[in-house]
Each structure stands twice: as structure tokens, then as C-alpha cells.
Amino acid sequence: MTTRLGRVTLVGAGPGSADLLTVRGLRALERADVIVADRLGARPVLDELGLDTPVIDVGKLPGHHAVPQERINALLVELALEGKHVVRLKGGDPYVFGRGGEELAACRDAGIPVDVVPGVTSAVSVPAIAGIPLTHRGLATAFSVVSGHDQLGEVGGGRDHTVVLLMGVGTLGHSAHVLARGARGADCPVAVIEDGYGEHQRVTIGTLGTIVAQAAQRRVRNPAVIVVGDVVTLSPYAPEELSARKAEAL
Template sequence: RLGPRDLLQELAPDVRVIEVGKTPGHHPVPQLEINRILVEEALAGHCVVRLKGGDPYVLGRGGEEAEFCRQNGVEVEVVPGVTSAISVPAAAGIPVTHRGLAKGFSVVTGHEELSEVPARPDHTVILLMGVAKLRESAAALADSGMPLDTPVGIVENGYMPEQRVTIGTLATIADQAEAAGVANPAVIVIGDVVRVSPFAPEHFKTADYSTLTPNKPRVVTP
């Protein structure tokens, strides 16, 4: 569903396309069935390509599928992708790390894991598949000590013609997303790196991120 579907138009007429895409809460082809199809088609002598978007080894099922194939006598070649956790923020001008702003980042899929990540604006938190639980996730980070004025950016449909960027703070982003009708696929970025985005409001900007003054503490003037 989220793969580069335009490539399908370049396939030869005799290539069969088997749709197994998933949407939130709707998996018409269960994972075990996907595994079975991969092995069955390969053992029938066909060249099988499992086309996915991003990096299926980052919070995806690529590892499971490859393991299942190998366990059933099917050799696998992996062509790595670029995870949406990094590439989609970049589409909105948001680096997940930035000299003087953030030295590390965490990628999670829901608010349950947020109690285990650093709750600081200088440690970027990236939420995948997090739109439905955004309000709970924001509350969990606030409860862990992250300041309510921490910038938050949401990038919907990254790199697509309908890409949309919504930027707010930990205190406001849930209401903003609800009012705007934010929907999956979307990547949510929480932390001071959002200030770098050209989509960020002017008052979010800070002069303290620079390669000329690395590691200088950020100072925000009210």
C-alpha cells in the first residue's frame, strides 16, 4: 500500500501483482498468509519480489518474512530501503539530529514505550503509526517531564503530492491534529529539531543551532 506504486506500471504484462497491503485496523491478508504466499510462489519456480515502502526492517515485518522464507528453503535477497522515520521528516526540512539541538533520537510506535525514552527536547522522539494515540502520547511525554512548549511536527503523506505539515507544541498538537483531520500515513516528530523546519512558525526559530557554535546550550527568549 505504501510502496512506490508507480513502478508497477513499468512491469511486463505477464507479471502478476498480488495485493497484500494493510491499513490501520484492517489487514485483509493476514501476515501468516503473506508468509505462505511468498514461499508458495517461490517454490513454484517464480521470481518473487516483496515490494514495500520505506525500510521493512524498521518496525515492519520484513525480518519475519525473510526468516519464514529461509526456514522453508527459499533464499532471500534484501534490498534495503530508507525508513520513513528519517526520510519523511526530511521531506518537511526536519533533521532527526542537528548539531546544537539534538544528538540522538528514538523511534517508537505508541505511547506505551514513551516512559522509556528521554523526555527532553534535545532528544528527538519519532512516532510511527501514532495518529490515533497522539493525545495519549503527548500526555505520556508531558508526565515524564518533557516541557509542554516542546515543538511537534506531523508530516502526512511524505514526498507525495498531497504532503501536509502540521506544527505545534506538545500542549497544542493533539487539538491541532484533530481540527485539521490529520490521518495516516503520517510521521510525528517531537523535539527541538522541529524548529529547523521551514514550515515552523517564526517564533519557533532560534539562532542557537549552528555548525559554528556546536553544543552551545539553546537559549529561548520569551
């Protein structure tokens, strides 16, 4: 008797709100035999949907991975070899600091067919909550998305090149120092958007020279997205002195 080979679908859950999950992602979840879910971003979406499908929580939180990535890879393969349709639900987009490429490679190496459903990345969607476009005519023509652990000294451009930092609260002091030493300068605008689309959503705006003290005073916590560049002045949360700079630049 031959066991039917299952399959794996990597689905991006978006930033944590079910109405930002794609239709294709929802259909994959509805057809799944089992869901392997991250806690950050993915779990709130499942809670909203209320599906009856069994869920295996692999418990990733900032700075704490209860289940190592290698074990997650192996779990996806094991479940698919049992003939199951496995949906791996990941916060944001699977390919934006989500290790989706590693999971896809592990499955394909084991002969497991894999589909990928893109998700709405927090790098773009969370700044939008604060009224911040990553590019804007007259202010910014390009942007870079980096993690708080990357070598920020290698990120070129000035304040017209927007920098989006993911997983960057813990290293905010170092990041602000490195970026301020370059062409952006200490007075470059910065926004920190906490818990985008969540019940504790909050925006803190300052400059590279002030944001560390502001974040400490307000006890800023992950999950948060940090935006650096003149586009921050477009936010309705920006103080008057930064908004005035927007008028000068345009």
C-alpha cells in the first residue's frame, strides 16, 4: 500500500489582522489538514478566523524561538510525508525576514511539493498606519528594508533614501548612532510604530538624535517597525517642527 504524499503551502499572514490576509491564503487555510503557525502575526489571524483545523504553535517571538528553525523544517516534512496538506502560516510575508526560503528548501530536498502565498509585509503596511509612505515625490525615491541586526553602515543614501528597520527595538541605540554618523545626520526624522494593527498600536516620532531617549521614556516594545527618513514628516503624528521641514523639502 502506497502512502499518499502530502504538500506544504507557505502562507504569509500579513501584519496580524485577518482582513489583510489574501484570499488565496484564506483558501489554503480552509483546505489545510494541519496548520503550523508562528505566534507573532499569524496567531491573531487564526484567532479571528476561528477555523476548526488543528494548529501546531511553533512559538516564535522576538528574541525567543521556542522551537528551533531546524525542528520546524523537519516538522513540515514529517507532516507532509504522512500525507497531510500542511499550511505553514507565517507573519507578514514568508520571504521578508521570515526564513521562508529555508523552509521551502528543506521541503524540496525531501521531495515535498511546496506552494508559496505572499503576504502583506509589515515593512510597508505598518508605516502606512502612521501615514508614512516609504517613497514620495520630492522626499524619497527609494527605500531599504533591513533587520536590526544588519550592518547599517552599508546602507547608503541620505534621508531621501528611507530605511525600514524590522526587529529593531533592542538595537535601536546602535542603529540610531550608526545612521546619524552618515549622510542622514542626527536631525533625520524617525518613527517607531508599535503593535501595528493590534490593540496596543502606538506611534513615537523623533529624530535619530532623540529617538533613543523617547523610546526609553515611553517604554517602546516589540513588535515594532522603525522608519528613518524625511517621509516621516508626512505623518499626522509628526510634531510641528518636523512638519515644517516637509514644507521646505517639497
